[in-house]
Amino acid sequence: MKFYVAPLEGITGYIYRNALEKYFPGADRYFTPFIVPDQKHPLRKKELRDILPGNNHVKDLVPQIMTNDADRFHEVVQVLQSYGYQEVNLNLGCPSGTVTARKKGAGFLAYPEELDRFLDRIFSENEVRISLKTRIGMKDPEEGFRLLEIYNQYPLSELIIHPRTREEFYKGEPHLEIYAQLASSSRAPVCYNGNLLTARDYEAFHAAYPQTERVMLGRGVIGAPGLIGRLKNIDENVGRVYSRGVCEKTQSDTAQSDTVQSDTAQEREREQQYLNRQQNEIDLPGTADRDLAAEKKLLREFHAEIFAQYREIFGEDRNAVFHMKELWSYMLQNFEHSEKIGKKIRKASKVTEYLCEVDRLFRECDLRAEGAGARGLTMQS
Numbered sequence: 001m002k003f004y005v006a007p008l009e010g011i012t013g014y015i016y017r018n019a020l021e022k023y024f025p026g027a028d029r030y031f032t033p034f035i036v037p038d039q040k041h042p043l044r045k046k047e048l049r050d051i052l053p054g055n056n057h058v059k060d061l062v063p064q065i066m067t068n069d070a071d072r073f074h075e076v077v078q079v080l081q082s083y084g085y086q087e088v089n090l091n092l093g094c095p096s097g098t099v100t101a102r103k104k105g106a107g108f109l110a111y112p113e114e115l116d117r118f119l120d121r122i123f124s125e126n127e128v129r130i131s132l133k134t135r136i137g138m139k140d141p142e143e144g145f146r147l148l149e150i151y152n153q154y155p156l157s158e159l160i161i162h163p164r165t166r167e168e169f170y171k172g173e174p175h176l177e178i179y180a181q182l183a184s185s186s187r188a189p190v191c192y193n194g195n196l197l198t199a200r201d202y203e204a205f206h207a208a209y210p211q212t213e214r215v216m217l218g219r220g221v222i223g224a225p226g227l228i229g230r231l232k233n234i235d236e237n238v239g240r241v242y243s244r245g246v247c248e249k250t251q252s253d254t255a256q257s258d259t260v261q262s263d264t265a266q267e268r269e270r271e272q273q274y275l276n277r278q279q280n281e282i283d284l285p286g287t288a289d290r291d292l293a294a295e296k297k298l299l300r301e302f303h304a305e306i307f308a309q310y311r312e313i314f315g316e317d318r319n320a321v322f323h324m325k326e327l328w329s330y331m332l333q334n335f336e337h338s339e340k341i342g343k344k345i346r347k348a349s350k351v352t353e354y355l356c357e358v359d360r361l362f363r364e365c366d367l368r369a370e371g372a373g374a375r376g377l378t379m380q381s
Contacts, residue, residue, distance in 0.1 A: 001206070001235055002028040003228045004160075004191060006218035007064050009033040010326055014055045015309040020221075021058045023302040026228040027221075030058050031133075034066035034091045035076055036104075042075040053083055062131070066091035068103050068114075070121035077126045087129035087157060090122070093193075095135070095166045106166035109147060110138040116150045123154045131158035133193070133216075136182070137165045141175045148182050156188035160216055163194055170219075180209060189214065196220050198370050199230050206235075223330040224368075225302060226295045292367045299334075300362050317351040324354070335365040 005012065005020065005027045017030050035047045049055060051063050063080050065088055067073050077088060091105055092115075100107025108115050123130060132151060137143025141163070151159060163179035164170070174194040183190040191214035196202050198220060206212070221227045306327070310320035325346055332342040341361045348354035 001212075001231070002191075002214040003231060004029045004031065004214065004216040005221055005228075006193060006216045007031040007033045008218065008222060010323070011222060011330075013050050014052075015306055015313070016327070017061070018055075018057045019302050019305045019309075020225055022305070023298045024225040024229055026232050027058070029060045029062060031089055031216075032061065032063045034064045034094065034105075036066050037069075037072040037076045039072070042072070042079050048079075051080065051083060051085070061085075062087050062089050064089040064091050064133070066094065066099070066104050068108050068118060070118055070125065073122050074125055077128055081128060085128070087131065089131045089133055089160075092132055092134040093160075093162050095169045100166060106135045106138065109135060109143065109166065112146055112150060115147075116153075119150065119154050129157035130154075131160065131188075132156055133160040134162070135166055136161065136163050136175065136178060139165055139167050141165055141178050144175075144178055144182055148185060152185075152187045158191055158214075159186050159188040160191040160193050163192075176205075176208070183209075183212065191216055193218070197223070199227070199234060200370065202231050203234060219330060222327070224334045225299060225331075292369065296362065296367050299331075299367070303331075303358065318349075321348065321351055321354050332361075334368055335361060336368055338365045341365065 003026065005017070010033070012030075012033060021027065021030075032047075032050055035043055035051075037043065043051070051061075063076075063085055065073055065076050067076075073090075080088060092108055094100070094105030096105065099105040103111065108118075134147065134151075137147065143165070144161075144163070161179055161182055163174040163176060163182075164172070179192065183192075190212065192205070192209070192212050193216035196205060196215055196217055201220070202215070205215075217227065303324075307320060307324055310323050311317060314320050314323075325348075328342070328345055332338050332345070335342075338361060341357055341364070344357045345354065345361065348357055
């Protein structure tokens with residue numbers, strides 16, 4: 001399985017990405033928060049700073065663009081190519097009202113014919129790989145089938161599907177049955193995105209849709225930065241047990257090839273013993289395999305590095321504290337019994353108050369064994 005980190009405006013800029021890669025490595029690909037070009041500036045200073053190769057220390061970074069103007073898209077691509085980027089991602093998923101009102105993000109999905117013409121131009125006029133991050137419609141999940149007919153006309157490098165409509169935002173459960181149909185009919189490789197907030201969410205999804213080989217994590221990994229590492233451990237452990245079981249079964253079959261097995265009860269017993277060994281040997285999340293104390297230590301260092309970088313970039317503490325509060329709106333979900341201290345973190349106006357409460361949080365609150373489970377929070381991309 002490949003694991004991607006979803007973009008989130010205001011949080012997952014290069015400072016965050018570099019810290020995540022340093023303290024909690026494992027992501028196979030990162031995406032920048034969306035670049036919104038206008039007629040005067042293909043990239044604003046903040047957007048340019050975020051994509052500069054010298055500012056990014058991750059192994060695979062894909063800039064995301066949000067526009068409905070093929071000319072503006074081309075201008076951004078030219079700038080990105082000058083910095084060495086060979087792939088970009090088009091945002092067709094942001095459900096924010098201020099975005100969709102301008103026929104951008106998920107708002108573009110309400111105009112399939114216009115979207116088709118736009119895609120025709122960007123794929124014919126640009127010499128880069130282009131992937132799409134999309135929802136499955138504006139109002140009706142069934143719109144996804146019409147959208148896929150359009151997408152299948154073009155050489156997408158990848159199709160990232162969040163199986164909710166724009167109007168659903170992040171409410172309710174994703175339409176997994178529609179996702180499965182779209183994924184099986186897509187000509188492009190498919191990546192799944194939506195509600196993978198904990199290790200158990202991932203296990204359940206992977207068991208139900210084992211053909212999916214790429215997932216994008218947003219709220220889950222922002223709330224619990226160590227999540228991708230846990231998921232990779234799960235995959236490795238399952239793989240080891242499966243491989244060992246296949247080997248044992250093959251050896252057993254070979255040894256008994258000259259013997260007719262007439263006792264089906266014994267056969268069923270052996271199968272059950274093998275299944276029991278699988279269950280016992282897989283390290284599930286929350287077991288001794290996971291060192292929560294060590295993870296909390298890393299999380300503290302992760303926080304300290306991001307905060308120090310923010311203070312340096314902004315040149316003053318107030319803005320740095322404000323940005324850290326945005327991050328804590330997700331990460332607080334990763335701590336047990338953090339409600340009271342969390343309120344004080346959110347109310348802190350001075351850096352000394354803020355650091356005092358953050359120190360209390362790390363001293364007094366344990367990490368959740370399951371992960372952040374940050375349900376109900378919203379993302380902008």
